[in-house]
Amino acid sequence: MHMSDALLSATVGVTMTAASAGAIGHSIRKITKFEMDEKKIPMMGVMGAFVFAAQMINFTIPVTGSSGHIGGGILLAALLGPYHALITIASVLLIQCLFFADGGLLALGCNIFNMGVLPCLVAYPLIFRPIVRKAMTKKRITAASVLAVVIGLQVGSLAVVLQTQASGITELPFLSFVALMQPIHLAIGAVEGLVTAAVLCFIYQMRSEILESAMRDSSVNGIPVKKVLVILSLAAVLTGGFLSAYASANPDGLEWSIAGVTGEAELEGDSGLHAMIAGIQEKAALLPDYAFKAESAENSMFGDAAETVGTSVSGIAGGLVTMAAAVLTGALISRLKKRRNTEAAA
Template sequence: MHMADALVSPAVGGLMLAASAGAVAYSAYKCKDELDEKKIPLMGVMGAVIFAGQMINFTIPGTGSSGHIGGGILLAALLGPFPAFLTITAVLLIQALFFADGGLLALGANIWNMGFYACLLIYPLVFKPIVKKGLNPTRITVASIVSVVLALSLGAFSVVLETLASGITELPFVTFVGLMIPIHLAIGLVEGIVTGGILVFVYKMRPELLESSFQKTKLPKDISIKKVLGMLLAFAVVVGGGVSLFASANPDGLEWAMQNVTGTTELEAKGDVYTNAESIQETTAFLPDYTFKSSGDDGSAVGTSISGLVGGGITLLLAGGTGYLIYAIKRKKEKSA
């Protein structure tokens, strides 16, 4: 559901960038008190997992469409809402800059649509109430499915509102929303099942991870999460470096809806703002569309694998480094006080 620059006007793009920047700043501030230092490596590893997971488009039967995980609910359940939002922001930033996945002008909208609703709204207001009577595999699964479906639907509706506010006349509101919501309900159902499966797996290995996020407590000092980290990292490597080769070639939910309305998955936009944003991405994106620049439209298997591994690695460093920086600033202030 990554929006391209042509789907937002400069005004809407700027407004959403400001809103998302505000949410990032607030999340970083809250992390000073709520980030568990033992979970800092998990921020990096989960960033790599989500980066790899978003490369896997799964087919939605009978539609000609596909979808990929958003990952916000998964991140929030393991890290807590504010570290999760910073982590999904790191994923989307790296995708836009280095892989030209999602526009730079639309970056704020993408962060809001895919991160804000899941991490800062749906997790505390829907996921947590469902499991408030106690974490167990059944409640975790139900909470995951309901939460992901709601978060993805809100994100899809926001895309429609953002195109409407941007004056994209090629995408009439009623027709566009009538396609966006149903297809993302289907995508959300699949992602919810996947999210529930991963969370149940982690819960059975180390229940304290989910419990600490739910209860806003720190992990006990005698608890080790190295085994969980190792398995999640291995998962990211296998998915990003191998399974990504088998991703569906069908357009994702947003592209599918656009194609059914306009006959194309891409719209054109003219103006200096769009030209400059495209020029920046052409300079920074060393693996555009997750393949080598020399591979042409068909791409290459090696380029895809390398993209998954390199992108996951960069995301791990950025997300984990962000967590470590916040923690280091907190410790420095504590010592000076």
């Protein structure tokens, strides 16, 4: 559900960037109030890499000709807590935008809001937490995962429609667009909910304390997490480096909905601003659309396998860069917490 710049006006793009920045700032302030939690930093990195890789796996939605991928917001919130989760998913979306041209640069604020703020700060605390708070069991985790993901994705897809309407995108009339966006993302959300539940139940079986600490916004210091991190790291490598090559080629839910209204999977930005931003993103993207650039692919030693190799390289490299970005962000926040604690003690 990564929005492109062509779906937005500059005003809406800037406004949503400010809203997302405000939510991230709020999350940082919340985190700095907690006790020091050094173990959350590697968890943010590994989970960021895992979600990056998992988002590369588009699964087919039967009959529709569409596909979907997990958003990861609820998964991250259930393991890290809502505030660390928002920082992590924002890192994922930033790397996808800058280095892989997945989602527009002007639309980055919208994508963080729709795929990060809404699931992490709304769906998780209002839906997931109340269901599992009294008694955490696998059945409750499954029910909470499916319900929270479905509702979060329904609200997020509606937000996409409202953002395009506020931007004056006349090619996408409200009723026609929303009539396609909501049902297809309901199906995508059901699949993502089950995937999220499977991962969470697996981790619950290994270390239930991780989910319990996220529920209480408490520290994971003292909880053995090394084994979980090793398994998730290996899963990220396997998913991004190998399984990503077998992702569905069908358009995702957003592209499918746009095509259902306009006949084309993507709209073209027609303003000078859109062209300028597209130029910046094109220069920054090292592996656009998770593949080697056209000129590199033509001269590649891999021949006909260049596309598959490019996808695998993108999955592994992107996961590593995302891990580094999330760890660096966590380390900076940790340093800020230490400074504030020192100043308070003085």
